[in-house]
Amino acid sequence: MIDPRTPVVVGAGQRNEREYGTDPLDIMTGSTEDALADSGAADHLRSRVDAVRVVWGVWPYRDPGRLVAARIGSPAARTTMTPVGGNQVYDLLNDSCARIVAGELDVVVVTAAEAMRTRRHDHREGRRTQYHPEPEGAAPDELLGDDTPMSLPAEEAAGMGVAVNFYAMAETAIRHRTGESIDEHLMRIARLWASASEVAAANPDAWTRDAVTAEDIATVSPSNRMVASPYAKLLTSNLNVDQGGAVIVCSAEAAEGAGVPRDRWVFPWSGTGAADHWYTTHRWAFDESPAMRLVGVRALSLAGLDLDDVELLDLYSCFPAAVQVAQREMGIRADRPFTLTGGLTFAAGPLNCYCILPLTRAVRLLRADPSQRAFLTGNGGWFTKHSAVVLGGEPSPSGYASDTVQGEVDALPSRPTPEHPATDVTLETYTVRYDRDGEPVQAIAALLDREGCRHWATSDGAGLMAELLAGDCCERPAHLAGGRFELS
Numbered sequence: 001m002i003d004p005r006t007p008v009v010v011g012a013g014q015r016n017e018r019e020y021g022t023d024p025l026d027i028m029t030g031s032t033e034d035a036l037a038d039s040g041a042a043d044h045l046r047s048r049v050d051a052v053r054v055v056w057g058v059w060p061y062r063d064p065g066r067l068v069a070a071r072i073g074s075p076a077a078r079t080t081m082t083p084v085g086g087n088q089v090y091d092l093l094n095d096s097c098a099r100i101v102a103g104e105l106d107v108v109v110v111t112a113a114e115a116m117r118t119r120r121h122d123h124r125e126g127r128r129t130q131y132h133p134e135p136e137g138a139a140p141d142e143l144l145g146d147d148t149p150m151s152l153p154a155e156e157a158a159g160m161g162v163a164v165n166f167y168a169m170a171e172t173a174i175r176h177r178t179g180e181s182i183d184e185h186l187m188r189i190a191r192l193w194a195s196a197s198e199v200a201a202a203n204p205d206a207w208t209r210d211a212v213t214a215e216d217i218a219t220v221s222p223s224n225r226m227v228a229s230p231y232a233k234l235l236t237s238n239l240n241v242d243q244g245g246a247v248i249v250c251s252a253e254a255a256e257g258a259g260v261p262r263d264r265w266v267f268p269w270s271g272t273g274a275a276d277h278w279y280t281t282h283r284w285a286f287d288e289s290p291a292m293r294l295v296g297v298r299a300l301s302l303a304g305l306d307l308d309d310v311e312l313l314d315l316y317s318c319f320p321a322a323v324q325v326a327q328r329e330m331g332i333r334a335d336r337p338f339t340l341t342g343g344l345t346f347a348a349g350p351l352n353c354y355c356i357l358p359l360t361r362a363v364r365l366l367r368a369d370p371s372q373r374a375f376l377t378g379n380g381g382w383f384t385k386h387s388a389v390v391l392g393g394e395p396s397p398s399g400y401a402s403d404t405v406q407g408e409v410d411a412l413p414s415r416p417t418p419e420h421p422a423t424d425v426t427l428e429t430y431t432v433r434y435d436r437d438g439e440p441v442q443a444i445a446a447l448l449d450r451e452g453c454r455h456w457a458t459s460d461g462a463g464l465m466a467e468l469l470a471g472d473c474c475e476r477p478a479h480l481a482g483g484r485f486e487l488s
Contacts, residue, residue: 004253007097007400009266009391011039011248012360014205015113016348020121022242024059025132027113029071031246031356035109036072039248044258048107049074049248053096053144054081055088055112055353058119060131063138068111077109081140082352083147085380086316087273088112089355090387094271095144096249098402106254112353113244120240150381152279157483158456159433159444160280164236166382167319168228168431169446173286174324175230176429176474186230189320190218192338193235193345196317200342205361207241207348226434229469237318237349245356247363266366269373269396270302273387274406280382281454282414286429286446287321289383290412293329294405296377299388302401305373307332310390312365312374314358317343322379340365340374352380359389366393415454422449427478427487432465440465445485447478457485 013034015027032052036042049072052065061067065079082088092110099105115129122129151161159165175185194214200206216224217234224232250258255265276291277283284290300306307313307330315326315338323338332338340361341347344354355378362374370393378387425447433442443459457480459465464486467473477488 002252002395003399004251005101005103006252006395007100007249007268008252008255009247009249009268009363010255010260010264011035012245012363013038014245014357014360015243016205016207017242020118022115022118023131024057024113024115024244025061025064025067027115027242027244028054028064028068028111028246031113031244032068032072032109032111035246035248039260040264041258041260045107045248046073048254048258049077049109050107051096051105052077052079052109052111053092054079055092056082056084057112057114057353058116058351061134063134063140065140066138067132067134068109078142079140080142080144082145084352085145085385086318086352086354087378087380087385087387088145088352089359090271090376090378090389091145091273093249093268093359093389094273094387094402097268097271097400100249100251101400106251108249109246110249111244111246112356114350114353115242116239116350117242148278150278150384152281154456155280158458160382160456163318163382164228164231165431165433165444166280167321168231169429169444170286170321170325171230171319172431172474173429174321176472177287182230182471186218187214189235190214192320192323193217195337196339196343197346199337199339200346203342203347203361205357206342206346207238207243208346220438225436225438228434229432231319234345235320237344239349239351241348241350243348243350244353245360247359263367266363267392267395268400269390269392270299270400271387271389271402272298272302272404273385274404274409275385276383276409277414278384281417284413284415287325289325289329289386291386291409292326292379292383294408295386295388296330298403298405299390300375302403303390303396304398305390309373310375311372312340312362313338314340314362314376316377316379318349318379325383326377362391366391370394415452418449418453418455422455422480425449425455425478425480427473427476428454429474430468432469440469443468447480447485455480457483459484459486461486
């Protein structure tokens with residue numbers, strides 16, 4: 001006997017729009033209609049939707065959930081928006097499930113979409129992207145999540161507000177930790193990413209379904225230009241997509257009442273989330289994420305499982321550094337497949353809504369084999385915000401459970417904010433940023449002073465950039481002045 005307040009995912013839809021001119025609102029609406037149809041009880045469910053919950057995107061809508069709700073025939077539904085973050089899909093799912101258990105919600109739409117491909121095309125053509133009109137003063141009924149900026153002014157000034165710069169610096173720190181040569185390290189992460197392209201090739205919903213070799217990923221070419229060392233384009237997220245998805249989450253009694261066939265039901269077992277020390281300045285190390293570890297362990301523990309009990313795994317894979325840190329923090333074997341979709345390079349990484357893709361994929365895989373369980377993780381910002389969910393094709397023996405491990409994370413050591421400028425420092429980690437013509441243009445560095453405080457600096461010196469690119473310079477003494485650095 002299933003508890004009537006048990007949350008169940010009953011519908012999933014994903015859309016890849018390859019014609020220019022797509023609006024993200026259309027993708028969200030279309031995906032929601034697909035998810036309703038996927039449930040097998042669309043007509044009965046749409047009149048019962050009491051919440052439409054949307055992940056923030058790069059578009060001007062202030063309350064897109066209201067527009068989606070009206071379009072699908074549920075105009076009275078309450079609406080939610082999140083702030084920026086690749087964790088937000090799972091945060092919305094976890095919060096929705098908890099509210100279903102508590103009796104606050106019965107039928108929920110969670111949806112997310114981006115249309116950066118159309119937006120960039122319009123920009124190249126010299127025109128402004130058109131969006132659907134929205135009523136004056138539009139605002140969601142609820143904002144869920146912390147929208148505090150994720151970078152301090154000093155971090156922004158050094159380029160740390162750009163995701164690829166942070167993760168490239170984390171990658172340099174990983175290489176230093178492993179003691180690999182530049183070539184050894186590059187081929188290892190290229191093989192890691194090639195394995196993701198093979199998963200994408202077998203995923204009918206992936207944006208790019210051509211498997212790519214490690215050699216192709218590691219080789220710089222006109223179509224695989226350098227972005228930030230050691231990352232060429234094929235080692236970075238693919239934002240140039242018009243893509244999104246939606247799921248329908250119900251209480252078991254609502255699903256039963258709407259006549260959703262039992263073979264459509266997938267069960268969230270557990271979920272949790274937390275943020276690392278909010279600003280990179282205060283983190284202990286670039287290639288560590290205690291919150292990622294604690295969130296993952298707690299989500300599995302709440303489900304009564306460990307990693308060996310989970311057949312389906314999707315780690316947030318914006319850049320190779322994110323996957324490697326997750327593997328080390330959670331004790332995941334490096335040779336274990338880490339993605340259900342092909343990851344953010346090949347399945348595609350539409351900014352904040354990637355996680356809707358593994359979620360819809362997991363629903364389909366769990367329906368195909370209900371004996372399996374799925375473990376999915378999300379990552380927002382620069383290892384800033386983390387979320388995890390566990391799902392099963394069959395009900396959890398103990399019902400859905402969720403909580404947070406934020407208190408445990410907050411109690412961990414952090415680096416203090418520098419009180420004074422420093423001159424004699426140690427180079428902690430770095431990257432070299434490239435222009436679109438493939439020329440190195442700027443070195444970005446994190447440096448530690450004698451008190452262990454982290455400072456930020458840049459340099460456009462050609463000789464320094466060449467030295468940084470030639471070998472491992474981490475832990476080298478350096479001189480810092482006026483926001484610029486040089487090796488001693």
